[in-house]
Amino acid sequence: MPSTIDPRRLKELVRLLDQMGLEQVKLERINPSEFDWLLIDQALVHPSFSGTYNNDQLEFVGDSVLRLSVSLFLKEHYGDRKVGDLAALRSHLVSDKTLAEIASFYDLQKYVVVSNAARNDLQALRSLLADALEALMAAIYINTQDLAFIRKWLDPHMQRFAESLLAIPALGNYKVALQELTQGRWKRLPEYRNVSTAQDNPSNLFSVEVWFDDRLWGQGQGKSIKAAQQEAAAIALQEMQSEI
Numbered sequence: 742m743p744s745t746i747d748p749r750r751l752k753e754l755v756r757l758l759d760q761m762g763l764e765q766v767k768l769e770r771i772n773p774s775e776f777d778w779l780l781i782d783q784a785l786v787h788p789s790f791s792g793t794y795n796n797d798q799l800e801f802v803g804d805s806v807l808r809l810s811v812s813l814f815l816k817e818h819y820g821d822r823k824v825g826d827l828a829a830l831r832s833h834l835v836s837d838k839t840l841a842e843i844a845s846f847y848d849l850q851k852y853v854v855v856s857n858a859a860r861n862d863l864q865a866l867r868s869l870l871a872d873a874l875e876a877l878m879a880a881i882y883i884n885t886q887d888l889a890f891i892r893k894w895l896d897p898h899m900q901r902f903a904e905s906l907l908a909i910p911a912l913g914n915y916k917v918a919l920q921e922l923t924q925g926r927w928k929r930l931p932e933y934r935n936v937s938t939a940q941d942n943p944s945n946l947f948s949v950e951v952w953f954d955d956r957l958w959g960q961g962q963g964k965s966i967k968a969a970q971q972e973a974a975a976i977a978l979q980e981m982q983s984e985i
Contacts, residue, residue, distance in 0.1 A: 743794065750782060760848075761847060761894040763893065768884070775884075777883075780883060781877070784799045784803075784876035785852050785873055787853055787859055789855055790855050796873060796876035799877075799880055800875045802876075803875030803876050806875075806888070806891060807840075807895075808831070808835055810878075810895055811831050811834050814892065814895075814899045818900065819903070826912055833913045834903065836968065839898075839902055841867040841871050843898045844870035844873060844874045845870065849877075853873050862944055868964065878895075916971060919978045922978065922982070923953060931951050931958070931974070932953065933973065934952060947968070948962050949961055949970050950973060958977035959973040960973055960976070961973030961974070961975070
């Protein structure tokens with residue numbers, strides 16, 4: 742593990758956190774002598790670049806930081822809804838798809854240190870960005886011990902995505918919404934076909950197709966078959982609704 746951080750890299754990281762509304766001055770007022778910029782740097786180092794100095798463990802911690810932040814957001818803004826609805830919303834708000842969109846908003850790809858092979862693997866890009874964002878959340882939280890420094894920039898994104906999800910039938914459960922459409926209109930259900938398993942895929946992602954009436958309507962990828970089915974169903978639902 743490096744003991745110092747390159748000044749040019751430090752400027753990049755300061756710029757990134759400034760973009761997120763976490764100005765360096767405000768951050769370092771917490772404890773100027775203990776704010777660990779190396780931890781911020783490590784959060785943005787992909788395991789493909791280094792087997793020892795990478796964001797694996799920070800991503801693990803960041804998953805919990807993310808889920809707690811989103812859970813508190815949902816309780817505060819949608820506390821009148823059933824727990825089942827909140828769980829459904831949270832599952833979408835913490836998904837790789839959502840996180841990758843937020844990461845792209847901050848151009849996180851420019852700051853992630855990654856091997857050339859991994860950088861050119863477009864199928865794995867979404868997962869790479871999602872993991873880096875979670876790791877960054879962990880690094881910020883470990884430094885500040887305060888979720889406010891996460892929620893300051895995360896909550897506005899959660900609000901935007903939550904509103905979009907609530908406008909979708911079945912609360913963003915695209916499989917249920919697609920089933921309701923095909924069952925209600927044609928009295929038949931769509932068929933999901935596994936294209937590849939994570940073991941077969943070099944990107945470690947599952948790939949699923951959704952078929953209806955001998956026609957391919959959508960294909961999705963995800964860290965699990967369930968996530969891949971949801972993405973495929975979302976695409977199929979949009980395609981079917983545009984043709985009705």
